[in-house]
Amino acid sequence: MNLSIFIARRYLFSKKKQNAINIISIISMVGVAIGTTALIVVLSVFNGIDTLLTEATDTFTPDLTISPAKGKFIETDSSLLEKLAKIPGIASYDPVVEENSLVKFKDKLVPVVVKGVDSTYADHVNIRQSVISGIYTLEEEGKPTVVMGYGIAAALKIRMGLSSPVTFYYPDRKASSASSSALNNLQIYPLGIFSAQQDIDGKYVITGIETARELFGVPGQISKIEIKLQNPDQAISLKEELSPQLKPIYKVEDKYDLNRSFYAMMKSEKLAVFLILLFILLIASFNIIGSVSMLIIDKKEDIGIYRALGMTKEKIISIFKLEGNLITGFGALIGLILGTLLCLLQEYYGFITLGNGSYIVSAYPVKVITSDVLIIMITVISIGYIASYFPVKYLVNKIVKP
Numbered sequence: 001m002n003l004s005i006f007i008a009r010r011y012l013f014s015k016k017k018q019n020a021i022n023i024i025s026i027i028s029m030v031g032v033a034i035g036t037t038a039l040i041v042v043l044s045v046f047n048g049i050d051t052l053l054t055e056a057t058d059t060f061t062p063d064l065t066i067s068p069a070k071g072k073f074i075e076t077d078s079s080l081l082e083k084l085a086k087i088p089g090i091a092s093y094d095p096v097v098e099e100n101s102l103v104k105f106k107d108k109l110v111p112v113v114v115k116g117v118d119s120t121y122a123d124h125v126n127i128r129q130s131v132i133s134g135i136y137t138l139e140e141e142g143k144p145t146v147v148m149g150y151g152i153a154a155a156l157k158i159r160m161g162l163s164s165p166v167t168f169y170y171p172d173r174k175a176s177s178a179s180s181s182a183l184n185n186l187q188i189y190p191l192g193i194f195s196a197q198q199d200i201d202g203k204y205v206i207t208g209i210e211t212a213r214e215l216f217g218v219p220g221q222i223s224k225i226e227i228k229l230q231n232p233d234q235a236i237s238l239k240e241e242l243s244p245q246l247k248p249i250y251k252v253e254d255k256y257d258l259n260r261s262f263y264a265m266m267k268s269e270k271l272a273v274f275l276i277l278l279f280i281l282l283i284a285s286f287n288i289i290g291s292v293s294m295l296i297i298d299k300k301e302d303i304g305i306y307r308a309l310g311m312t313k314e315k316i317i318s319i320f321k322l323e324g325n326l327i328t329g330f331g332a333l334i335g336l337i338l339g340t341l342l343c344l345l346q347e348y349y350g351f352i353t354l355g356n357g358s359y360i361v362s363a364y365p366v367k368v369i370t371s372d373v374l375i376i377m378i379t380v381i382s383i384g385y386i387a388s389y390f391p392v393k394y395l396v397n398k399i400v401k402p
Contacts, residue, residue: 024291032328032331033332036332036380039277040335044343044366048364060127060204061259062255063254064252065252066251067225068223068250069247089234090227090228091230092228093228094117094120095209096224096226097212098116101113101114101215102169103168104166113205116208124228134192136192140189141162145191146189146191147193147206148193148205151198152202152204164189167187169183171184209222278379289388291327293391295323296395303316317392321392324384327384328380336377351363
């Protein structure tokens with residue numbers, strides 16, 4: 001065994017002359033363990049929440065979209081649809097008509113995004129599982145129907161059924177300035193309410209594609225094609241493959257392009273929490289400085305013996321640096337075990353619940369990501385190394401004369 005490691009290990013576990021040094025060493029180790037545990041648990045909770053929101057959003061967010069490079073609508077390109085059908089890796093593709101509109105029920109008026117889809121859309125995105133009230137249908141008894149987000153339905157205070165239609169308004173493209181009415185209006189019957197994610201619930205309504213075309217005055221046209229992949233991880237590579245082929249008429253975007261602000265917000269929140277906890281860990285590292293400094297003072301006589309036996313100053317410095325690193329290492333290891341264990345227990349058993357209320361899940365979601373754990377461990381060990389290196393070098397140089 002390396003001599004420096006042997007001596008540092010003996011110093012860590014043997015009883016010191018001053019019992020306060022033992023206590024400070026234990027406090028230092030516990031501080032590092034708690035900080036590491038907190039980092040793993042909090043970041044895993046953020047990962048769980050992010051995954052939950054992403055899965056909820058992915059019900060409505062395609063892996064790729066193909067939309068006009070200019071303008072909002074374009075004629076349906078049957079050759080493009082045939083081309084997509086032949087590309088391996090594409091699970092489904094859906095032509096969509098999507099545009100902003102106003103919806104009115106009694107005296108309530110709310111801005112919405114109307115999404116017109118065909119009859120196979122629900123089979124591709126599994127939207128039926130998000131319906132919390134009523135049914136998902138685009139037509140009933142020959143009448144056009146709509147499925148609304150929960151936020152919109154709450155704002156309108158609608159009643160579902162074929163007896164209480166809501167009215168949608170959109171500017172009439174063909175209306176002249178002298179026309180008495182410059183708005184298209186269409187009555188559609190609300191038969192379902194879905195709930196996925198707050199921004200989507202308060203924004204989208206889904207109806208049949210022909211109903212949307214009639215409202216917006218765009219017969220035979222679409223606003224985009226939504227693509228679901230067999231393997232979503234291939235989205236970037238397929239995007240890079242399709243983009244050159246479809247330019248300059250179309251543009252290809254992935255879900256990160258479509259929801260850039262949403263994903264940026266999740267990353268920034270996670271980074272902010274990580275930095276806050278890291279700052280707390282930095283404060284806790286002062287215990288390591290105190291512990292190692294007091295140990296050096298306590299072992300002044302031992303340092304003199306080491307010098308008499310011919311040990312170099314660098315070797316003495318390495319002993320006490322290793323002491324600090326051992327405190328950090330054992331603390332980080334304990335924190336790693338505790339943090340991972342707590343997260344796994346929560347993930348599989350959900351013993352910490354969200355309490356009473358209408359939530360998507362009953363317990364706090366967690367997800368342990370290996371890369372996060374590695375970053376945490378590297379960061380904690382780096383802090384411990386820095387906290388040990390400079391005080392040790394300074395004090396040993398003070399005690400050991402050249």
